[in-house]
Amino acid sequence: MKEILDFLRDLEKNNNRKWFSTNKERYQEVLKKWNALCESLITEIGRFDKDIAPLTIKDCTYRIYRDTRFSKDKSPYKTHFGVFLAKGGKKSMHAGYYFHIGAGNSSEYPHAHMLASGNYCYDNKAIKILHEDISDEWETFSTSILGKVNSLFSPDMEGALKRVPREYDPNAPYADWMRMKSFCLTAETDDNFLLEENLAQRVAELFKTTKPFIDYINRAVDYVKKEMEG
Template identity: 25%
Template sequence: FKTEFMKYFSKDYLAFFKELAANNHKEWFDLNRKRYETVVREPFKIFISDLINEVSKLDEEVQIEAKDAIFRINRDIRFSKDKTPYKINNSAIISKMGRKDKSYPGLYIELSPEHLAIFGGIYMADTQQIQKIRLHILKYPDQFRKIITNKDFVNKYGEIRGTKNKRIPKEFRLAAEEQALIMNKQWYYQAFLSPKIITGNDLMEKILEYHIQALPFQKFLINALQN
């Protein structure tokens, strides 16, 4: 990796989202659209392009462009009680598939005035994917346990999270007594860091530091899905 990374975001980047939170409607956004494009959209696009470049050095399968990774600022309000039209953060997923397949394990980041958030794992698995991951845990229990109890991983992310099934197929019940995570239907990890990092010089370095510690778990999930 580079020994020094650039500063990507000015203080106005976070200020924009703070003001948007208080004025979350189209009229305000239209009045501030040029500002959004200059201090938010373009710097975030440059940052994500550079982050993809760094992540691809660790995983050559990641060959996407920034536009494939970045989520829109517009909220999908069709099924939501909250009808505010805009997200008050920037987010992107960096993986082989990018945002076209959010179930594929990768590096998900969210930048907001509240936090720098780093997520990974699998959050939106379908029935077949859940079965594949459970079978992989069943087949490699020691490897799985070693990865999730690794000191550096635990220091960064704590534990593997996710909702569980109350009942699971018979072939997993005995293993579930030893490894409760086999009952999960999601397997994800998360870290919330200070938003001050976003406007500092070590944003890229910090995200990569966290991402590197998550790679063994990410690779375990990818191997499971490819079986």
């Protein structure tokens, strides 16, 4: 992982096409290392989540080239690598497991190293179902689902509504979950974590604790998909 981190940090300092072209072979080498890690993650996570086992690298990884058409930041390359392992692939709209290595110069995405379980984009019908289910089943959700999650993870409130919808009690223990539109648990890591031996196994162990959460979210996603297809 050190080679990947060194490359990303050098790229951040030299985010231009000339430097990237000169270092294209170096990029190809670190990409091979990243893809090898992703293959290992597919294998390790596939041991406890059968929906992940059939995935390929193309199903769950992303290009390093940025789409700058609608962005004020015109730097041409991403300074992070990410992999999203979800049922049906990264575009399926299902909740899944996201592992991200950034340039690491701050604690904010996309620079931070992080793990995330969930997704940031759901159909509005799925969001409505999740709000209803979580509020109705809060005791089960908080103990049997969230209670199994490793303490490194916490709910990501990025993009949440400022106020609890009026149909829910703002003083209820589940109130913050009613503000959510993206249901995701995140955990930040550091360089020391990335340099651990058997990194894929360690990441998979942490993600395993979030599988009940993933299954709970995808129950709503699958219901909506089936309804739309029917």
